[in-house]
Amino acid sequence: MDIIDFANIPCTIGALEYLRNSDIGSNDLCTHVAFGSIRTTGKERVLEALQDGAIKYRRGNKPASEKELLAYPIARIIVSCINNNSLTKRYALAVAKSSYEYIKELKSAVLLKELAADFGINITPDARNVNVAMHFTDYIHHARVLHEPKWKLLNRTVQQGMLTISKNDLARLMEEAVRKKVESGLPHEVPQDIREALKPYINEVQEAINARASKQDFSRDGFSEVVPDCFPPCISSAIADVQANVNLSHTMRFAMTSFLLNIGMKPEKITEIFRASPDFREQDTNYQISHISGASGTTYTCPSCATMGTNGNCPCKAPACKKIEHPLVYYRRKVWIENKKQATRKIEPQKGGGQVDGIAN
Numbered sequence: 001m002d003i004i005d006f007a008n009i010p011c012t013i014g015a016l017e018y019l020r021n022s023d024i025g026s027n028d029l030c031t032h033v034a035f036g037s038i039r040t041t042g043k044e045r046v047l048e049a050l051q052d053g054a055i056k057y058r059r060g061n062k063p064a065s066e067k068e069l070l071a072y073p074i075a076r077i078i079v080s081c082i083n084n085n086s087l088t089k090r091y092a093l094a095v096a097k098s099s100y101e102y103i104k105e106l107k108s109a110v111l112l113k114e115l116a117a118d119f120g121i122n123i124t125p126d127a128r129n130v131n132v133a134m135h136f137t138d139y140i141h142h143a144r145v146l147h148e149p150k151w152k153l154l155n156r157t158v159q160q161g162m163l164t165i166s167k168n169d170l171a172r173l174m175e176e177a178v179r180k181k182v183e184s185g186l187p188h189e190v191p192q193d194i195r196e197a198l199k200p201y202i203n204e205v206q207e208a209i210n211a212r213a214s215k216q217d218f219s220r221d222g223f224s225e226v227v228p229d230c231f232p233p234c235i236s237s238a239i240a241d242v243q244a245n246v247n248l249s250h251t252m253r254f255a256m257t258s259f260l261l262n263i264g265m266k267p268e269k270i271t272e273i274f275r276a277s278p279d280f281r282e283q284d285t286n287y288q289i290s291h292i293s294g295a296s297g298t299t300y301t302c303p304s305c306a307t308m309g310t311n312g313n314c315p316c317k318a319p320a321c322k323k324i325e326h327p328l329v330y331y332r333r334k335v336w337i338e339n340k341k342q343a344t345r346k347i348e349p350q351k352g353g354g355q356v357d358g359i360a361n
């Protein structure tokens, strides 16, 4: 692999090694005046991911590739400092989509094999470099999050543990591997002096996030009776996934929809949340929501934490999840705590002197 490959798939072991051996230290990259344009590039890639959900291809020659690769750690620092779940997922997905486009077009079978091996996938391309053979366990490991029927192992022919897929399908599997790898290391710790040095870039991205949020009006509108800040991690993470264009598993779609219905969100608002989903079909979504809400005679309740865990839908045991057995209990408790805090805040000024009301009047 060379610098052009590294710039196109910047999370490979080779790319990280290249960055480690670079003459430019990470501190200089973030602070030195000479590298201002690299910092700007890093910020622009984050903005592209946020606004377009994709990072455009600009890495056709060595100098352009070097700049893109050096901008990658800057982009990751910006994403880490902002520490917004939706931005993190959107950025990881944009890097992955850009990698997909590159892998799909790769002409060299040797390079394809090398790249796949970098992600732990052992492949054997055929003579024309159109299809590749791989062990079914590697296939399952990466395909299990893809929900279209064609990815089911049942729909592939397995012979002596091996199956054959097209190069395009391999690129799709590797897109998933890239997304996971980029996302898994984010957010990372950032020293205070680096945060300070990158403050203007971080602020610019934060402003873009705020502008998007107020346009989408997701955070408040339609939630009049419900409080998104009190959602448990499993539901917040599913919503962030949907907003970042990541496909949800069927079980997670069910859990998220039933949870939102159970806490009183309007079906139209739930449809709006799913609209960003890559496989969104309005009619199907509306049907599923109305089915879960009881149109067929059974009203469904969000699954318990135990079921969520079994289905791989519990992202963590956050401290607030301790002793929680149901996402709805988590939510109700948090709402109760928030309401109590607000009530205390309202009472406190009166304790300090009844003049506040008098002045306001």
Ligand code: SF4
Binding pocket: 232, 233, 234, 235, 304, 305, 308, 309, 313, 314, 315, 316, 317, 318, 321, 324, 325, 326, 327, 330
């Ligand atoms: S413990 Fe329960 S509420 Fe918390 S994230 Fe897991 S499933 Fe959700």
